[in-house]
Amino acid sequence: MLQWGSDQEDQVDETLCRQIGAASHSQALVLMGDFNHPDICWRDNTAGHKQSRRFLECINEHFFLQVVEEPTRRGAMLDLVLTKKQGLEWNVKLKGSLGCSDHEMVEFKILRAVRRAHSKLTVLDFRTADFGLFRDLLGRVLRNKAAEGRGAQGIWLIFKDHLPQPQEQCIPTNRKSGKKIKRPAWKNKKFLDI
Incomplete structure (x- = not known):
C-alpha cells in the first residue's frame, strides 16, 4: 500500500x-x-x-x-x-x-449540432467581369472636375469612395463553399511548414 x-x-x-x-x-x-x-x-x-x-x-x-x-x-x-x-x-x-x-x-451522452455551417464567404468573379464598363465608370469619376487640384491623397479618397458602385455593377460575386475553396498558390507546403 x-x-x-x-x-x-x-x-x-x-x-x-x-x-x-x-x-x-x-x-x-x-x-x-x-x-x-x-x-x-x-x-x-x-x-x-x-x-x-x-x-x-x-x-x-x-x-x-x-x-x-x-x-x-x-x-x-x-x-x-x-x-x-x-x-x-x-x-x-x-x-x-x-x-x-x-x-x-x-x-452521459455527447450531443453535438448536426447542422453543418455553410460559408457565407463571397468572392469576386473576375472571369465574368465587364472590365470595359468598369474602366468607363471609374474613369468618369476621376475625370470629374471635383478631382482637380486635390493631389494624390484627395484623388485616392474619391477613388476609394466611388469604387464599390462600379464594382457591384460590373464584377459578379460567387458564394464559396468550404469544400471548393482552393489554397492560394503562394500558400504552398514550404510556406505551411515554417
Missing part, C-alpha cells in the same frame, strides 16, 4: 500526468474514471492536498474540462469525465449504484 506523500506515490502521480499529457493531443479524447481526489472543488478550481493540487494542475495544463457536476460517492466527486472538446452538451446523469458498489453510475 502506498503511503500518503511518499516518493513512490509522487512517481505514480507524475506517470499519470505524463500519460494524460501524451493522450491530450487528441481533441476527441474523453477520460473517465474514479480519480480519487475528494478534496478538489471543481467549481472553485482548488484542492487541499498536494497530490490533488498536482492532478488539478495537470488537468488545467492540458486544457481539460471536467463535466460531472454532482457527487458520485458519499458527497464527494470522485468519478470524473474529462474532455478537451468545448461546446458540446454532455447530458450527464447519475443513475444509482451498480451491484454492491458505493459509487454512483455516471451516464
Whole structure:
C-alpha cells in the first residue's frame, strides 16, 4: 500500500500526468474514471492536498474540462469525465449504484449540432467581369472636375469612395463553399511548414 506523500506515490502521480499529457493531443479524447481526489472543488478550481493540487494542475495544463457536476460517492466527486472538446452538451446523469458498489453510475451522452455551417464567404468573379464598363465608370469619376487640384491623397479618397458602385455593377460575386475553396498558390507546403 502506498503511503500518503511518499516518493513512490509522487512517481505514480507524475506517470499519470505524463500519460494524460501524451493522450491530450487528441481533441476527441474523453477520460473517465474514479480519480480519487475528494478534496478538489471543481467549481472553485482548488484542492487541499498536494497530490490533488498536482492532478488539478495537470488537468488545467492540458486544457481539460471536467463535466460531472454532482457527487458520485458519499458527497464527494470522485468519478470524473474529462474532455478537451468545448461546446458540446454532455447530458450527464447519475443513475444509482451498480451491484454492491458505493459509487454512483455516471451516464452521459455527447450531443453535438448536426447542422453543418455553410460559408457565407463571397468572392469576386473576375472571369465574368465587364472590365470595359468598369474602366468607363471609374474613369468618369476621376475625370470629374471635383478631382482637380486635390493631389494624390484627395484623388485616392474619391477613388476609394466611388469604387464599390462600379464594382457591384460590373464584377459578379460567387458564394464559396468550404469544400471548393482552393489554397492560394503562394500558400504552398514550404510556406505551411515554417
